[in-house]
Amino acid sequence: NAGVTQTPKFRVLKTGQSMTLLCAQDMNHEYMYWYRQDPGMGLRLIHYSVGEGTTAKGEVPDGYNVSRLKKQNFLLGLESAAPSQTSVYFCASSYSTTTGELFFGEGSRLTVL
Amino acid sequence: AQSVAQPEDQVNVAEGNPLTVKCTYSVSGNPYLFWYVQYPNRGLQFLLKYITGDNLVKGSYGFEAEFNKSQTSFHLKKPSALVSDSALYFCAVRSNTNAGKSTFGDGTTLTVKP
Numbered sequence: 212n213a214g215v216t217q218t219p220k221f222r223v224l225k226t227g228q229s230m231t232l233l234c235a236q237d238m239n240h241e242y243m244y245w246y247r248q249d250p251g252m253g254l255r256l257i258h259y260s261v262g263e264g265t266t267a268k269g270e271v272p273d274g275y276n277v278s279r280l281k282k283q284n285f286l287l288g289l290e291s292a293a294p295s296q297t298s299v300y301f302c303a304s305s306y307s308t309t310t311g312e313l314f315f316g317e318g319s320r321l322t323v324l
Numbered sequence: 325a326q327s328v329a330q331p332e333d334q335v336n337v338a339e340g341n342p343l344t345v346k347c348t349y350s351v352s353g354n355p356y357l358f359w360y361v362q363y364p365n366r367g368l369q370f371l372l373k374y375i376t377g378d379n380l381v382k383g384s385y386g387f388e389a390e391f392n393k394s395q396t397s398f399h400l401k402k403p404s405a406l407v408s409d410s411a412l413y414f415c416a417v418r419s420n421t422n423a424g425k426s427t428f429g430d431g432t433t434l435t436v437k438p
Binding site: 215244246251252253255256259305308309312313315316317 | 328333354356358360365366367368369370373375414416418419420423424425426427428429430431
């Protein structure tokens with residue numbers, strides 16, 4: 212099983228450019244999440260989705276947008292990238308909002324110059 | 325609001341010795357606690373979880389964790405460390421009152437020396 216797949220794995224952007232990160236899961240999970248990981252700061256939730264067609268803001272949503280048009284896909288968009296968005300981004304999915312563990316992708320490393 | 329504290333940035337142990345990685349939490353409602361491990365340039369992998377029942381839970385690769393409600397702690401343990409256990413470990417909490425959002429600690433780097 213592929214599990215959770217993120218594309219691209221690496222990307223370099225210039226300030227002001229836009230891009231979209233794609234997350235795909237093949238486990239039929241309802242719940243999907245986008246996190247960013249910065250050194251010494253753990254993982255911080257950007258946006259999440261509790262089902263197809265629904266999205267909600269997490270802890271650090273500013274500068275990001277998301278869409279969940281299909282149950283298996285969760286897209287994270289940066290409309291106008293800033294150096295502060297240089298980070299490693301992780302997508303995760305789960306079968307439960309409480310007792311289920313998260314299944315993570317391998318991460319997407321984004322550098323904004 | 326919910327939060328997780330991992331008081332040690334780094335834990336160093338010798339191979340064969342027991343290891344403990346500490347985690348305390350704060351949450352409204354029932355806590356659901358998780359440990360994840362991250363190897364360099366990889367995503368996080370689930371190790372174990374406490375949902376209800378026995379306070380001692382066993383997980384992957386010989387790890388276990390003890391839930392202590394009075395001390396709001398969920399420390400990760402292993403009786404005999406391996407060099408291959410060296411990685412970054414994250415504690416996380418969910419609850420039934422926070423719409424399924426997981427809150428992570430800042431992580432603890434475990435180094436096991438031969």
